[in-house]
Amino acid sequence: RDAAYLQTQLLIAHKEKAGIQLQAEEYDLIAAAADLDKIKEVNANCILMANLQQASTS
Template identity: 75%
Template sequence: NYRGLGHIARNCTARPRRMDAAYLQTQLLIAQKEEAGIQLLAEEFDFMAVVGDLDEIEEVNTNCILMANL
């Protein structure tokens, strides 16, 4: 099944990372709240979890691309 219809590179998808000013400001404010010990809202907690997941997804996607190029 090498480079065939079900090739692994087609199965490894990642959401694009948004790095606009509003995104970065939101991330900074949430991190400051966390550092100060202020309890986060559920929405803010979910946002931080997604940010962590994006890094992991990006790493997996990179690995899949490298494997596909072998």
């Protein structure tokens, strides 16, 4: 993730914490970030399972 993306996420988090109403685009960014994190988690789990399976058959 690039610096601008992380800066935007930080700004959104600060606005949320301060109780400032977010715009629709900001909610979309939050949802996209959550989806991306979930995809990365699933990918990591798949790689781990494949490595464990390979190790158990070696």
